[in-house]
Amino acid sequence: xxxxxxxxxxxxxxxxxxxxxxxxxxxxxxxxxxxxxxxxxxxxxxxxxxxxxxxxxxxxxxxxxxxxxxxxxxxxxxxxxxxxxxxxxxxxxxxxxxxxxxxxxxxxxxxxxxxxxxxxxxxxxxxxxxxxxxxxxxxxxxxxxxxxxxxxxxxxxxxxxxxxxxxxxxxxxxxxxxxxxxxxxxxxxxxxxxxxxxxxxxxxxxxxxxxxxxxxxxxxxxxxxxxxxxxxxxxxxxxxxxxxxxxxxxxxxxxxxxxxxxxxxxxxxxxxxxxxxxxxxxxxxxxxxxxxxxxxxxxxxxxxxxxxxxxxxxxxxxxxxxxxxxxxxxxxxxxxxxxxxxxxxxxxxxxxxxxxxxxxxxxxxxxxxxxxx
Amino acid sequence: xxxxxxxxxxxxxxxxxxxxxxxxxxxxxxxxxxxxxxxxxxxxxxxxxxxxxxxxxxxxxxxxxxxxxxxxxxxxxxxxxxxxxxxxxxxxxxxxxxxxxxxxxxxxxxxxxxxxxxxxxxxxxxxxxxxxxxxxxxxxxxxxxxxxxxxxxxxxxxxxxxxxxxxxxxxxxxxxxxxxxxxxxxxxxxxxxxxxxxxxxxxxxxxxxxxxxxxxxxxxxxxxxxxxxxxxxxxxxxxxxxxxxxxxxxxxxxxxxxxxxxxxxxxxxxxxxxxxxxxxxxxxxxxxxxxxxx
Numbered sequence: 001x002x003x004x005x006x007x008x009x010x011x012x013x014x015x016x017x018x019x020x021x022x023x024x025x026x027x028x029x030x031x032x033x034x035x036x037x038x039x040x041x042x043x044x045x046x047x048x049x050x051x052x053x054x055x056x057x058x059x060x061x062x063x064x065x066x067x068x069x070x071x072x073x074x075x076x077x078x079x080x081x082x083x084x085x086x087x088x089x090x091x092x093x094x095x096x097x098x099x100x101x102x103x104x105x106x107x108x109x110x111x112x113x114x115x116x117x118x119x120x121x122x123x124x125x126x127x128x129x130x131x132x133x134x135x136x137x138x139x140x141x142x143x144x145x146x147x148x149x150x151x152x153x154x155x156x157x158x159x160x161x162x163x164x165x166x167x168x169x170x171x172x173x174x175x176x177x178x179x180x181x182x183x184x185x186x187x188x189x190x191x192x193x194x195x196x197x198x199x200x201x202x203x204x205x206x207x208x209x210x211x212x213x214x215x216x217x218x219x220x221x222x223x224x225x226x227x228x229x230x231x232x233x234x235x236x237x238x239x240x241x242x243x244x245x246x247x248x249x250x251x252x253x254x255x256x257x258x259x260x261x262x263x264x265x266x267x268x269x270x271x272x273x274x275x276x277x278x279x280x281x282x283x284x285x286x287x288x289x290x291x292x293x294x295x296x297x298x299x300x301x302x303x304x305x306x307x308x309x310x311x312x313x314x315x316x317x318x319x320x321x322x323x324x325x326x327x328x329x330x331x332x333x334x335x336x337x338x339x340x341x342x343x344x345x346x347x348x349x350x351x352x353x354x355x356x357x358x359x360x361x362x363x364x365x366x367x368x369x370x371x372x373x
Numbered sequence: 374x375x376x377x378x379x380x381x382x383x384x385x386x387x388x389x390x391x392x393x394x395x396x397x398x399x400x401x402x403x404x405x406x407x408x409x410x411x412x413x414x415x416x417x418x419x420x421x422x423x424x425x426x427x428x429x430x431x432x433x434x435x436x437x438x439x440x441x442x443x444x445x446x447x448x449x450x451x452x453x454x455x456x457x458x459x460x461x462x463x464x465x466x467x468x469x470x471x472x473x474x475x476x477x478x479x480x481x482x483x484x485x486x487x488x489x490x491x492x493x494x495x496x497x498x499x500x501x502x503x504x505x506x507x508x509x510x511x512x513x514x515x516x517x518x519x520x521x522x523x524x525x526x527x528x529x530x531x532x533x534x535x536x537x538x539x540x541x542x543x544x545x546x547x548x549x550x551x552x553x554x555x556x557x558x559x560x561x562x563x564x565x566x567x568x569x570x571x572x573x574x575x576x577x578x579x580x581x582x583x584x585x586x587x588x589x590x591x592x593x594x595x596x597x598x599x600x601x602x603x604x605x606x607x608x609x610x611x612x613x614x615x616x617x618x619x620x621x622x623x624x625x626x627x628x629x630x631x632x633x634x635x636x637x638x639x640x641x642x643x644x645x646x647x648x649x650x651x652x653x654x655x656x657x658x659x660x661x662x663x664x665x666x667x
Contacts, residue, residue, distance in 0.1 A: 003464060003467065004464070004465055004467075006464075007461060007464035007465055008465075010461075011450070011453070011457075011461050014453065014457065015450065015452050015453065018452050019452065207447065207448075207450075207451070208444060208446045208447055208448040209448055209449065209450055211423075211425055211442075211444055211448060212442070212444070212448040212449070212462070212509070213465065214424070214425060215423050215424065215425070215437075215440055215441075215442040216462065216465040216466055217437070217438050217465070217466065217467065218465050
C-alpha cells in the first residue's frame with residue numbers, strides 16, 4: 001500500500017515539476033492573489049471623496065471644513081459655491097458626500113443658535129454611506145463642544161449621562177484586512193487544491209492512463225492518496241506562506257499556536273482534495289472537471305462567512321454552513337491568528353473537518369471504483 | 374492459475390448488444406485472436422475481461438493480480454520518459470527495484486528502445502509507443518495478457534518486433550487474447566474466434582477453419598472487374614466478393630454453385646483457388662454455417 005501510494009505521489013511530483021504552468025498555478029498564483037486580494041478586499045472606510053459647498057465663507061465655516069478634512073476619513077475633491085452643483089457631483093459619482101454649509105453658519109454660532117449643516121451621501125455604497133454619516137455626526141458634536149469651549153460659551157452639547165465606550169478585542173483598530181486575509185488564505189487553498197486534483201484525475205481519464213492504472217493491483221484508496229499527497233504538501237506550503245505574508249504585509253497577528261493552523265489546514269485539505277477527486281470521478285473531461293470545481297467554489301466561499309457574517313444569513317441557511325469546510329477553516333485561521341484560540345477552543349471545527357474529510361474521501365474512492373468497474 | 378475462462382459474457386450499451394453470450398477459454402501458452410470488423414465487440418470483450426467494464430451477465434475467471442492489458446488508445450504518461458513509465462508501472466505491480474531494473478532492461482533490449490530510455494513517451498513514433506506500452510504491460514510477467522489492436526498505426530518493422538516479443542512470452546506460458554481486424558494478424562494466432570455483432574461466428578485454429586470452409590473459393594478473370602463487382606455484389610449466392618488484382622475473388626454458396634458459376638462465367642473465366650483466412654471470415658459473415666462443425 002505504502003509503496004503504491006509513494007509510486008503515484010512520485011509520479012505526480014515528477015509530472016508537476018515538468019509542467020511549469022501547473023507549478024505556477026500551485027505556488028505563484030495563490031501568492032499573487034493573496035497580496036492582490038489582501039489589498040483589494042478592504043472594508044475600511046477612508047478617503048471618502050467630499051465636495052464642499054461653503055455658502056458662508058467665514059473663518060468659522062472654513063475652520064469647520066478644515067478640521068473635518070484633516071482626518072483620514074474624508075478627502076475634498078472639489079469646493080463649489082453652489083449647493084446644487086455640489087449635489088450634482090454626488091449624482092455624477094465624482095464625490096460620495098456633498099457637505100453644504102448654509103449662509104449664516106458663523107452668525108448662528110456666534111449667537112449661540114443651532115445651525116444645520118447638510119450632508120448629502122451617496123447611498124449606493126451603503127457601507128461607506130453609513131460610516132461617513134456616523135463619522136460626520138460624531139465630528140459635528142466634537143467640533144461644537146470644542147467651539148463652545150474655545151469661545152467661552154455655555155456648551156450646547158453636554159456629555160450624555162450614559163455613554164458606551166466600546167473596546168474592540170483582537171482587532172482594536174477594526175482593520176478589516178486583518179479580518180479578511182485569513183479568509184483569503186482559506187479561499188486560495190480551496191481553489192488550488194480543488195481545481196488541481198479535479199483536473200489531474202480528469203486528465204488521467206482523458207489520456208487513458210487511468211485504465212492502465214486500474215488493471216494494476218493498486219486499490220482506489222491508494223491511488224487517490226498518492227494523487228493528493230503532493231498537492232496536500234504544496235497546499236500546506238501555500239498556507240505557511242500565506243500566514244507569513246499576511247503577517248509581514250498586512251500585519252495579521254499571530255496570537256495562537258501555528259501547529260493548530262497546520263492541523264486545521266491538513267484536515268481542511270482532506271475535504272477540498274477529496275472534493276476534487278469526487279468532481280473528477282463524475283467528470284469525463286478536464287473541462288467538465290473544471291466546471292464542476294468552479295460550481296463548488298463559489299457557494300463554498302459565500303457560505304463560509306468569509307465575506308459576510310453567518311449570523312446575518314437567514315436562519316434556515318445558517319445550519320447548512322456547517323457543511324461548508326471553508327467555514328471551519330476560516331474560523332480556525334481567525335481563531336488562532338487573531339484570538340489566540342487553543343486546540344480545545346477549536347475542537348468542534350477540527351472535528352467537523354476531520355469527519356467531512358473522511359466522508360468525502362471515502363465517497364470519492366467509492367465513486368471512482370464504481371465508475372470504472 | 375490456468376489461463377482465462379469466460380462464460381456467457383454479455384454487455385449492453387443502451388439498445389446495442391455489444392457482447393452477446395460469449396464463451397472464451399484460453400490456455401497458458403496460447404495466443405488467441407479475437408477477430409472481427411470494427412464494432413464487432415472486440416474492445417468491449419477485452420475491457421470486460423480486464424475488469425474495466427462490468428458485464429451484464431456472465432462469469433470471468435482469471436487472476437487479476439497477474440493480468441496485463443494494452444488498450445488500443447494511448448495509455449502511457451506522455452510527459453514521462455520511457456524509463457519513468459516502466460518504473461512507475463513496475464512499482465504499481467509491486468516489483469522490487471532489482472526485478473524492475475532487470476526486466477525493464479530485457480524488454481528495452483528486445484524492443485530496441487534501450488537507447489531512447491530518456492525520451493518522453495509523447496515524443497515516440499507510433500511503433501515505438503506501442504512497443505513501450507507492450508513492455509509496460511509485460512513488466513510484471515502477467516499470466517494473462519490482453520491486447521487491443523496492438524499493431525494499429527505501427528510500421529511493419531515495429532510490428533514484426535511486437536510479434537517477436539509476444540511469441541517470446543507466449544512460449545514461456547503466457548495466455549494472450551489479442552484483438553485485431555487484420556486477417557494476416559489473425560492467421561498468426563494459435564486459435565481465433567470470429568466475432569460479429571457481439572456473437573462468435575466460428576472458433577478454431579486459422580488453418581483448420583480454412584480447411585473446414587465448405588464453400589468453394591474462386592477467382593474470376595475479367596476485363597470488366599468493376600462492372601462485374603457491381604453486378605455480382607447483390608447476388609445472394611455469392612457469400613464473399615473482393616477485388617484481387619485485375620480480377621475478383623469469390624466464395625460461392627456450395628448448395629447452388631452450378632447455377633451461380635454459370636451467371637458469373639458470363640463475365641470471364643473462373644478457376645477454383647485455395648481459400649485463405651479472409652475468405653473464411655467474409656463467408657461466415659453471410660453464412661454462419663460456412664464452417665463445418667469440427
